[in-house]
Amino acid sequence: MSASASSIDTDGMTVKGYFNYLSEQYVSKVFNGSFESSNPAHQRFLCNLIAQFEELWRRIGAVGAFSMNDNLDDYTTAALEFLWVPYILADLYQRFQASPSGPSELSGKGLSLPSSTSAAALQTSPACLRTGLNSSHHAVNSDGKSNNEDGGHFDYNHVGEKPTDAILVETSAVDLGGLSRQDALTRSHAWFQVFFEWLANTDLMAKREVETFSIYRPDQRTLRIQLSRTCSELRQQLRECEAKVNYQRAKRRRMRELMAENGEAVEEDGGEEEELLRERGLARLRWSGYDACHQLQLSGRELEMLEAISTEQRGAIAADYQRTLEAVRAGELSLGRHTYTILPGGMMMAGSLHNPQSIDSVLEPPPGALVGGVMNSQAMNAKSSTQLFRQQVRDELMTDRNPTTLTLEEFAQKEMAAMQRDMSEALAAQAEAAEEEKRLGPEGVEERQRKKDSAWQDWKDNHPAYGITKKGNYA
Known part of the structure; x- marks a missing residue:
């Protein structure tokens, strides 16, 4: 994985192409x-990616892609995409984990941090931006200088009024491999601050929102x-x-293939x-602005805990943890609970035969509990009696208030009988209505309907409505 991130030749690539890759x-x-x-391979890939970003x-x-004096409408599409780089660097440092062997001598010796003046370090001429984004022959030299349109050289040391070490000093993947978790989080928070400065400058996220959401309360x-x-x-x-975007690109790629088959150009x-x-x-x-606030809430507390622990305390904790793991592998301890050994006769002892231990050293016994490393048969009988008594209380007091009265088969039979009864009554009503209409004849049926309509009209005249709405009379 690390090879794919570092094997590309970037000398002849434009800034836009380098960013896309x-x-x-x-x-x-x-x-x-x-x-x-x-995974160590993933950590090496992270280090390579951080160095390249x-x-x-x-x-x-x-190349002077953007300036603090630019408004959001003045930014090109490429410049807007470049603003995502500080967030990516901060997120990569968030994912970075210290080496299992511990930080090397490089850690804490001043690996450069982006400061609040990093935003000013990108104030360059628009000519450099046009050269870097549009010219396929533009390249950045290995000594930290870039050719401009006039044929001169642009030195990183003169990018801004107060350039920071994060812009000037190049950190390699080897240097990053020696970072501790505390140093990685510190650099991540510094890059988040750079990202917030540019979001505030483009009015994409107000400083008040950053102060509100980035601190855990x-x-x-x-x-x-x-x-x-x-x-x-x-x-x-x-x-x-x-x-x-993916749909548009797939559509254009398909159109290019179809036009190529016909010998035409798109x-x-x-x-x-x-x-x-x-x-x-x-x-x-x-989205990145609010997600950065969420990450700051989580990692801020972790960084506070790491800063509160000194280097000596951290070494003692690591040594104690290593001894605990060795004891677990030897069967003397168990993570999360104490280890017990069952002796002949049903008795139990804390620890092992070769390394007996006391329960008091691990757990503080509650009031009234047995103190010591042995549980005899009398204590076991008392525990069993207590459990039996509790079960009897549940059986006597917690009776079932809703016992089952019907089985599923009986319920289905009753439901089918009710459906048959309803169908029989409906058929009988239809037959009775047909006989009544046959007895009255067409004229009798019309006379019966006329009487119903007349009676309904008389009732409405005797009961006038006082609040007619579309949903009915609410008088």
């Missing part, structure tokens, strides 16, 4: 894939429900936009697909 890797293998955090973010800053259950519903609604809108206007891509980009940014 990396985002496809992220969506297919991480976002929509069955990712196992404990950070390189992509530096390239975006070099135990007493604000209504806000958490509102955030969950908002994420679900925006996620559904994003799925609909992605379905439209006109590539791209207008309709461009609108769909922009709609999908906006929907993706809106």
Whole structure:
């Protein structure tokens, strides 16, 4: 898996093509894939993907894809898609797990973090944006410089007024492999802040909403429900936009195949697909903003717990956990409960024969319970008597208030008899009505109907309505 993320040659790729390739890797293998955090191969793939996305973010800053002074309408479709990169980096760091061997010496030595001034580090000229997005010959050099339209070089050190280490320093997959969980969450939160700054700058998400939803408050259950519903609604809108884009691409691909069979060329206007891509980009940014708040609520508490534990305490906890696992493998302990050994004669002892233990060291016995590591026959008889007494109380007091009176077969027979009786009465009424009409004749039937209508009209005259509506008389 790691080979697919790092084997591509990016020297001759445009920034747009590089983004499309990396985002496809992220969506297919991480976002929509069955990712196992404990798999070392998946962790190596994460490190490679993080390093390449950070390189992509530096390239975006070099070409000046967008500026803090731009409005949402000034952003191109490609620039809107580029705004998703900080969220992807933050999400990848959220999924990162520390190595089982522990963090290396690189951890905590100043692996660069994106700061609040990272937004200013992308203020470049529009000329660089046009060169990077539209020219297929544009490439970023290995020394961190990019060719512009004038033939000069653009240095990352002059991208913004206060460039940050996240833009300037290139972290490799090897460096990321030595990160601890605390460092990964810290970097994730910093990238989320960069993402929130750009969302606020484009008016896609207000700062007040970020402050409201990104902090976990135990007493604000209504806000958490509102955030969950908002994420679900925006996620559904994003799925609909992605379905439209996929349909349009499949339609264009099919038209290209049909036109190729006839020897004709398809006109590539791209207008309709461009609108769909922009709609999908906006929907993706809106959903990502609220999902980032949800992830901050969860990982914020984890980061607080990690920061409260010192390095020495963390090492002692890891050593204690390792000793516990070894004791479980040796049969001396069992995870979640104490281990007991059944002795000859039905007696029980805490621990094993080679390593006897006391119950008091693991569980605090309740008041009135037996203290010690042995349960004799008298205690077992008392327990059995208690269970028997409780069962007798249930049998005497909790009687069945609704006993069964009919079986299913008897109920079916009664139901069939009732149906036969109703059918017989209906047939008898029809036969009686036919005989009555035959006796009266056509004129008698008309006279009977005339009398019914006259009586009904007289009753309505004697009972006038006082509130006639479409649904009837409510007087």
